[in-house]
Amino acid sequence: MSDKAGAWNRLALLLPPADAHEVQVCWDIGEQEAGLDLLIGALLKHQVALGETDRAEISVMTETWGIRESVASRLLDCPGDGLPAALELVEGPDTAPLSSPSLIDTQLAAFLVIPWIRCTASGRLLIRAHTEEPWGDLSYLPEHYAVLASEQGPSLQLFDSFGAWEALQELVRRPAPDGGRTPRNEERVAIWGVTSP
Numbered sequence: 001m002s003d004k005a006g007a008w009n010r011l012a013l014l015l016p017p018a019d020a021h022e023v024q025v026c027w028d029i030g031e032q033e034a035g036l037d038l039l040i041g042a043l044l045k046h047q048v049a050l051g052e053t054d055r056a057e058i059s060v061m062t063e064t065w066g067i068r069e070s071v072a073s074r075l076l077d078c079p080g081d082g083l084p085a086a087l088e089l090v091e092g093p094d095t096a097p098l099s100s101p102s103l104i105d106t107q108l109a110a111f112l113v114i115p116w117i118r119c120t121a122s123g124r125l126l127i128r129a130h131t132e133e134p135w136g137d138l139s140y141l142p143e144h145y146a147v148l149a150s151e152q153g154p155s156l157q158l159f160d161s162f163g164a165w166e167a168l169q170e171l172v173r174r175p176a177p178d179g180g181r182t183p184r185n186e187e188r189v190a191i192w193g194v195t196s197p
Contacts, residue, residue, distance in 0.1 A: 004064075004165060007057055008035070014054065015042045032065045040071050043078045050078045052085035056117045056168075059089055063128075063164045069140070086172065088118045090125075098127070104153030105146065112138060115151060119171050123150050126171045147171050 005027065012023040019042040026035025040058070043050060058075060062068040076092065095114060102109035111129035118125050128142035145159040145167035159167040 004061070007061070008032075011039060011054060011058060011061075014048050014050070015039070016046060019046070032061075033067050036062050036065060036067060037071060040074050040078065044074060047079055049081035051081050051083060052089065053087040055080070056085075056087035056089045059091075059117065060164050060168045066141075084120070086120055088120055089116070090118050091116045098151060101129070104148060105155035105158070107158060108144070108146065108155065111143060113146075114138070114142075117168070117171060124148060124156070124171055125151055126167055 008027050009024065012020040012027075014020075015023065019038070023035045023039050023042070026032065026038060036058070040062075042048075055075060055078065059068060059072070062071050062075070072091075073093065076089075091114060097112040097114055098104065101111060101113040104113065108129050110131070112132050114128045114130060116126050116128050125148045127146050127148060129144040129146060130138040130142045133139060141161055143161055145161075145163050146155045147157050147167060147170045148155055157167075157170055159170075
């Protein structure tokens with residue numbers, strides 16, 4: 001999987017040159033939040049057909065820089081390209097938490113587990129585990145991310161509250177024949193046109 005800077009450059013290149021330059025300048029000066037907002041705004045403005053893998057990756061980037069909630073509906077409004085994709089953003093406005101998180105992983109028992117991104121090749125699922133606020137909303141930041149073998153579990157690996165990007169990298173690793181996690185030097189799912197070691 002590409003690093004964050006490489007992914008940023010690739011996503012910026014989806015835009016016309018002037019917009020791509022503005023988005024790239026935001027990366028260069030450390031204004032990723034503004035750059036992501038510009039990226040999504042320009043995708044909508046120009047009605048760029050967005051691949052579902054790109055949409056999922058943008059969602060993870062917005063999560064990493066703390067603006068996912070404020071841009072999620074606009075990201076979903078970006079037109080899709082209709083092509084098969086390695087990743088699928090499964091969270092929408094009406095997404096309900098998974099039932100019985102303790103059956104998925106006992107470490108998730110106290111949390112509301114939100115399905116987020118699915119790997120279409122393996123069926124594995126990236127989730128966010130939130131606490132429930134006293135007024136019933138999800139906590140702003142998740143306590144954990146996890147990669148599940150499927151919607152019913154089991155959990156293959158847990159990540160801390162700052163591990164969204166690492167969790168995405170784990171999601172796209174080819175699962176071992178027994179469904180578990182593969183060593184880091186084995187092949188990953190090819191989501192950017194090449195299969196990387």
